Amino acid sequence: MWLPSQLPDIADALREAGFRGDARDLADLTRAPLDAVVRVGGGTGSFVSADGLLLTNHHVALGVIQYNSKPGRDLIADGYVAADRGAELPANPDYRVLVTTGFEDVTERVLGQARGKRGRAYHDAVDAASKALVAECEAQGDVRCSVADMFYGTSFHLVTQLELRDIRLVYAPPRAIGNYGDEVDNFMWPRHSGDFTLLRAYVGRDGRPADHAADNVPYAPPSHLRMAATGPAEGDFAMLAGYPGITYRHRTAAEFDQQVNWRLPAQVEVLSALVDTIERVGATDADARTRYASQLASLKNGEKRYRGELEGLRRSDAVRERAADERAMLAATPAQLAAPIADLQALVADAAATRERDLLVGLVAGQAQLLRAALTLERLRIESSRPDAGRESGYQVRDHGLIEGQLRQVQRRYAPAMEKALLATLLERYQALPEAQRLPEFDAAFGRTPEALDAALDTLYADTALGEEDARLSRFAAAREGRALAADPLVTLAAALMPALLRIEDARKAREGEDLRLRPAYMQALVAWREGQGMAVYPDANRTLRVSYGRVEPLQPRDAVRHAPVTTVAGIVEKHTGEVPFDAPAPLLEAIAQRRFGEHVDPRLDSVPVNFLTNLDTTGGNSGSPVLNADGELIGLNFDSNWEAVSASWKFDPRYKRAIHVDMRYLRWLLDEVYPAPHLLEELGVPASG
Amino acid sequence: MWLPSQLPDIADALREAGFRGDARDLADLTRAPLDAVVRVGGGTGSFVSADGLLLTNHHVALGVIQYNSKPGRDLIADGYVAADRGAELPANPDYRVLVTTGFEDVTERVLGQARGKRGRAYHDAVDAASKALVAECEAQGDVRCSVADMFYGTSFHLVTQLELRDIRLVYAPPRAIGNYGDEVDNFMWPRHSGDFTLLRAYVGRDGRPADHAADNVPYAPPSHLRMAATGPAEGDFAMLAGYPGITYRHRTAAEFDQQVNWRLPAQVEVLSALVDTIERVGATDADARTRYASQLASLKNGEKRYRGELEGLRRSDAVRERAADERAMLAATPAQLAAPIADLQALVADAAATRERDLLVGLVAGQAQLLRAALTLERLRIESSRPDAGRESGYQVRDHGLIEGQLRQVQRRYAPAMEKALLATLLERYQALPEAQRLPEFDAAFGRTPEALDAALDTLYADTALGEEDARLSRFAAAREGRALAADPLVTLAAALMPALLRIEDARKAREGEDLRLRPAYMQALVAWREGQGMAVYPDANRTLRVSYGRVEPLQPRDAVRHAPVTTVAGIVEKHTGEVPFDAPAPLLEAIAQRRFGEHVDPRLDSVPVNFLTNLDTTGGNSGSPVLNADGELIGLNFDSNWEAVSASWKFDPRYKRAIHVDMRYLRWLLDEVYPAPHLLEELGVPASG
Incomplete structure (x- = not known):
């Protein structure tokens, strides 16, 4: 989980892994393309259109879907397709999208009064300085500010985030797609879940964050991600950006x-x-x-x-x-x-x-x-x-x-x-x-x-x-x-x-x-030791934006067992029992049975892909992180890890650590063939099938 | 499941599948090599030395092992290695090995009195003729006779089997090897079970079957199978002979x-x-x-x-x-x-x-x-x-x-x-x-x-x-x-x-x-129909000797899941919990940890193989069937099917039907390194390591 600022230093390794872009473009989390990656609810999301369309997980947006359900309109069960912008449904008023707009080194301010102190006094000095910085920052209005300890007490940054308050539900698949397999499949691979939802951020007519109002207008994000024309295959380069929670990789x-x-x-x-x-x-x-x-x-x-x-x-x-x-x-x-x-x-x-x-x-x-x-x-x-x-x-x-x-x-x-x-x-x-x-x-x-x-x-x-x-x-x-x-x-x-x-x-x-x-002394020793081994050290995740790169990778969890890294809709039918949580909706089963796959079929698999697996480094908070290909185009949406990887918050074991993503071809196929939303496909820049 | 007599007719198909022997050698179940394949307990076994050494499953010989256990000598838990022939332990007196010595067409005798009758009278005429044939046959002594309906009421054979009554326990692995995984792994692949036991048949000094007696001598079988020098790999030809029970493949x-x-x-x-x-x-x-x-x-x-x-x-x-x-x-x-x-x-x-x-x-x-x-x-x-x-x-x-x-x-x-x-x-x-x-x-x-x-x-x-x-x-x-x-x-x-x-x-x-x-009318129509489709029909299994051929084959039981066809001792360690049924014995774990693999390592897998998977056609009764390579040499011992194949008694579905075998390299390694029995390896014609 690299800090964006570290990426230019490892540009050679990135290129060797298959990345075709310029690593310097990834160095600043307040510039494109990383400024398209935002905090949504408790997870991550990304802007996918110039009109504030947001992609995140079904489970990250579940509260919004639930908030809009009532007797006779069960959007969790049935899903929701807003026919046009007027039909987009307001989220619960406390739902927030946070767009990072500032990331400023404030180490001197934070540590100035702490130096020379010890214990509780050291803690309180850091705490008081941080609170003061936050209060000053938030005085400008419309922003949420926080002080992040970026490197074990030696580097503090003030993070400024634009706080968008009018968020609306645009497209949610039924629960039996968005959470297919539920607890039974949780942490499991192979997986067959359409764990995505599309939201849209709105602002006041003056372009500033506002509470929900009928005449608010779509937010114009500083940048947005573009859909890849093709999908991932085993061995392909992949990268992911998001807001992972806390890790403990460098503990004693x-x-x-x-x-x-x-x-x-x-x-x-x-x-x-x-x-x-x-x-x-x-x-x-x-x-x-x-x-x-x-x-x-x-x-x-x-x-x-x-x-x-x-x-x-x-x-x-x-x-x-x-x-x-x-x-x-x-x-x-x-x-x-x-x-x-x-x-x-x-x-x-x-x-x-x-x-x-x-x-x-x-x-x-x-x-x-x-x-x-x-x-x-x-x-x-x-x-x-x-x-x-x-x-x-x-x-x-x-x-x-x-x-x-x-x-x-x-x-x-x-x-x-x-x-x-x-x-x-x-x-x-x-x-x-x-x-x-x-x-x-x-x-x-x-x-x-x-x-x-x-x-x-x-x-x-x-x-x-x-x-x-x-x-x-x-x-x-x-x-x-x-x-x-x-x-x-x-x-x-x-x-x-x-x-x-x-x-x-x-x-x-x-x-x-x-x-x-x-x-800091321990970490100084550790960094020196790792550099002597020719390895760069990324600091533990701390809820700020991180980037991870790797590839689409199978898993060999046990002797003689190999899990391919891309699943298909055939697996949905295999798992279907008609009972929760394996109760695939009839329109989905019909489209599969009739092979109405349109342009979304993977020619090697001869079917529509559903989920894919990478060796990307993730942890809690990475839910909803966009997964990009070698050209920086959107190919997937992170939503889970495999069971063998639960321990990755302490130790990254490359034999077992995998991340599980929704394949964007599945999303596009659902929008195209199963629960059609041609206007959204157009907004996403995806040509509709025949 | 082909009748031996059918094999010359499908010699081309056999050769195309990889068989390097002469199909005509397999046509007679009373001649070598098929006469080395015998009925043991409720299953199948095969002679593997000129001195009556018999290979079958641990679960087929379990009664023999249990019979020789008593307080203070738990052979099920500890296994048993007879240090020499004098230490070979007598089986329970009702344990039998049956060597097929005659297979005679008796259709006319069986149906002669039935023709023209119907219903119960037809049944009783067939029953009475069969009982009479059995009584005549058994009058010669030392044999078990039976009348087998070979083709749906149109072809009956009198089967004569030499009944060996002095069977002894030679080598059994501990339960935690012979039945590693027990019910949890039953019907499961990947598998890691050493489900084999070596017995020896004895006869009187006159060479005829006899009750157990101290001065009995090892039985000299008409022929015995030879160990292959190398082991199976994915795609290799494999064939199997044994006594499958009843199938229903051609039901209406x-x-x-x-x-x-x-x-x-x-x-x-x-x-x-x-x-x-x-x-x-x-x-x-x-x-x-x-x-x-x-x-x-x-x-x-x-x-x-x-x-x-x-x-x-x-x-x-x-x-x-x-x-x-x-x-x-x-x-x-x-x-x-x-x-x-x-x-x-x-x-x-x-x-x-x-x-x-x-x-x-x-x-x-x-x-x-x-x-x-x-x-x-x-x-x-x-x-x-x-x-x-x-x-x-x-x-x-x-x-x-x-x-x-x-x-x-x-x-x-x-x-x-x-x-x-x-x-x-x-x-x-x-x-x-x-x-x-x-x-x-x-x-x-x-x-x-x-x-x-x-x-x-x-x-x-x-x-x-x-x-x-x-x-x-x-x-x-x-x-x-x-x-x-x-x-x-x-x-x-x-x-x-x-x-x-x-x-x-x-x-x-x-x-x-x-x-x-x-x-018979239905089957006549079915055979004609199949022949018109270019397919030969083998009759349903009826507990007589059958031969099946195919190859070492992986299994793809579900979307994105592929099970390799050969497991290794690494999987034993992965499954080991220390608790029954995954309580691998310490000597086994030590030999694995120390990689004392000797000559028995598979160079592609860099480990000792344990079990392997084929697409061979089997059913209950095939337990203990020998698995042979393209040259007719012993490479495996059948002991189970996968869960997806339980329905094969009615329908053989090539996507899912697999048979599970002990790899002979595992047996040889156990005899060589873990629970040594160099005299048995020598008898099996296997050179000991270093």
Whole structure:
């Protein structure tokens, strides 16, 4: 995952891999073609026409589709084709598209006040400088600003993004195309999903971002991507740009060891226990089962991911390899870096002392819906007694809307018996921890035995009124003004636990400050070591725009098994059962059976391609990333990784790491033959079939 | 599956496929090399040395391995290597190896008395002539004889087989090699199983078959197969000889329709219901769960097979294709065949009138352990009142040993609550059948409502004494002499039901007689039709020796998935979990990790091959069949089919039908490096490594 600015330095390697463009054109993320790649919802999207047409994943735009569904008009089930611009449907008002317009080095501003400090003070200096930069930047209006740590505490950039607020739904395939295979096929290859949706960004008649209004006009993006005339084949060059989340590729050997030998197994264990708890209580309580369905799905997904990551890191022998690599690196590292590196190692070791407790306390605060509401109210009350700029992120005035939404949502996601059972599952594990990890406030509130815990939980949940929305919202009104909260057992509990939680937060921030201060030495040693091996280092992903290049590549996941890198519509028919999630729509099945393939057939496969596989480097956040060919033309849309690649956030193993994309020929065929939208094909510059 | 006698006729096709030998050498199953291929246990085996060394599957020889295990010597877990001939372990006394020595056309004798008759009389004439031929043949001693219907009632052969009775265990790999993957990998490819065992046949010092005795000598087979020096690769010619069971490739369109649209779905439904019943009762009854573990496994396996067959026949569109084929064939068929073909079609339709009942009654008599014992005793009593030659097959004096064994075995496989639940599951379905299918005897015994049924079963099983072994064996002693059986509720029930069961049997035999009489016309039309298409017809498999040829061939089971046709030991390590059934033994894992591959490495794969895949035509009974290369040398040992091929007993679909074999290089490597047996390698003519 290269920084755009690094690409000119590796121009030779890019050309050798097959790229036919000029690497210098990719160096600036605020110029074409990279400025066509934008943040959409929680993922990535790209402009594909001069009139603000946006391509992203069906799953990234799902909220927009859902928002426009109602009884009698199920756009998730049926899909949607806007017949003309007037029929394009407004997204939910909080849906945003962010176009990066500025990327400015602010390292001196961020680190100026931090230098010479340590720990929490170092952290706070960086935090205060960053907040000030953001506030200044956002004062111009219509933009979202953030400060990104680009290289382990040594390079900070201010990112300015134009915030487009009127986004509309243009074309969505039915769920049974956009999410064909759903959880069964999630992380799987071969895949047959049309996971795409077309949106359009609108602005006011003055060309500036505006709330939705009927007379808004399509946004004219600074640039847009062009559809390739042909499609990918095995071995072809491919590249991808997007906003990947967080990776940990350059962590220390000790951090790899902790991840594989403690954190992932511990997360799998405790998440499995929470899953079992929800299933056990839900087995005899249909109402609770419904209320916790979403939390259960999320826990299961998390547990599956952690298991996959663990399996992958073990398969790649990541701990042993990183340890050997680090040993060799340290042996070659100049003496002046030894002291800060040793301090970093000590810092990592130090965090391990309370890791079991910190994991459990984090889950207590996160997985119990009503207790979380009480903790949020209490924290909001505390923060709101300070000036807005000095408040903790997430509790500033700009965050009030989000907090209110969460407090309302609790209603649909809470059942007292379930919450007590979840807390018991977590707190019994806490009670079994050694003395050194105990928190007096937790012991006082929940006792030191399972019996005392059960009694405490019974009392708390019998007496609390926070299960009522009004009770939460009235306290929210008080908390955001820093006023005292009306009495309630859970509010009292939150106030009692808060000092312990703030101590943990303080320790974390102190460690983060030290980490920011010390890790540069480690990374300096690592970069030098890699350069000595003839390898360029790209910094870990940090939600800013990155570029990855590689090729269309098969996968050999097991002995004697080879997965071709391009699937076809034949596989849709093979998987079709008529039952969710393999219930391909009749118009699709008919078009396949009648071989109405038009111009979209791949001559080698004698069928219409659906998805393809590359060895491109991706992670969460790359959903919706455009995939380009050697000429920079659009050939695919990233939407998933294979199961074997779940561990790639820590280690990129070229044997197994693949990314899964929608083939643009499938999109074009659907728009041409199955759910026709000739006006959109024309806008995309694609000639319609006969 | 060609008859050996057909091979000279297709010599050109064989040569074109790559065979380098003379097809005429394969025409006689009583001459070399085919006389080296013998029946072993329920499968096939082949002689691989001049001293009677026999190669077959681990699962075919499992009973022998189990028989030689005892507390402290678990040969299933540990495997066995006989250090020398003195250490070769005797098989269970009823284990047999059958060497075909005669294959004589007896059509005239079999059909002579049948001609002019119809129905049951036709059946009985064929049956009586066959029994007489067998009795004459076996009078010479030391042989097992049978009459085989070689071509749909138009060609009968008397098969004479030398019956070797002293079989010994020579070399068995541990279960975790011989059955690596067990049920999880059953029907699966890619596969990594060393499913082989070496046995040795012994005879008396006079060279004739003998019971086990210390001074017996190794049997000198008429011929034996020779190991190939190299192994198979994709595209190589391969052929296989063995004793496949029954196939239905040339059934009528109506029979295909019944199989896919009624029989298989009905079998899946009722077997699933029986599985559910055993699991439901077993959930709260640990003792019953143990007793029915084997029956449960067998029901699950049956249900899985039927589901696979159904899935495969649907995937291959077998019903539609056979119907179109038959329509075209009938249009081209001369008028004189029309009448018998129409009669056959009517016969098939007629059998459908009571098919639901016949399926259920068959399961009632087969799946209820104690009721089956009572029915066996009652039938034995009836048959034993006649002269031995006139008794129903299975109830003659030669069958008494088998019956006694079954009556003893009931003890370990019966629990009253479970048997009542199984009968209720079946008989409730019977009670829901239309009036035309009802049997007065069943209605009288079990009532016409589920309540009456439950009451009847409760009374029967509360009062019966047949749960005691002594009670069964004392009645066995009476039954085999045709004497009346001591009173017992289940004995009384068996006597009451028997007239109904005999009516069903009589109707079946009458249909079989008509089938024998009428099907020749259909087959004559079919052969003529196929010859007009330039295709030779091989008759359906009937447990006699058949030869199949083809090549080493990959499988593309689904869109974008390709399975290579040769696996390697790398896959053993990938599948290894340390838990059954993927618990590869330490010596094997060590040899792989250290790459102690000796001469056995495949240079293209850079590893030792384990299993390979061909498009050879096989079915149940082909277990243990030798696989030969273009020069007739041994390269593999057949042991399974892929899941997609389960339906091949009805339709051979070349896209999906594959057979799975042990690569002889894996066997040789195990004998050379992992569990060494240099004396056996020498006997097999294989040079040991270094």
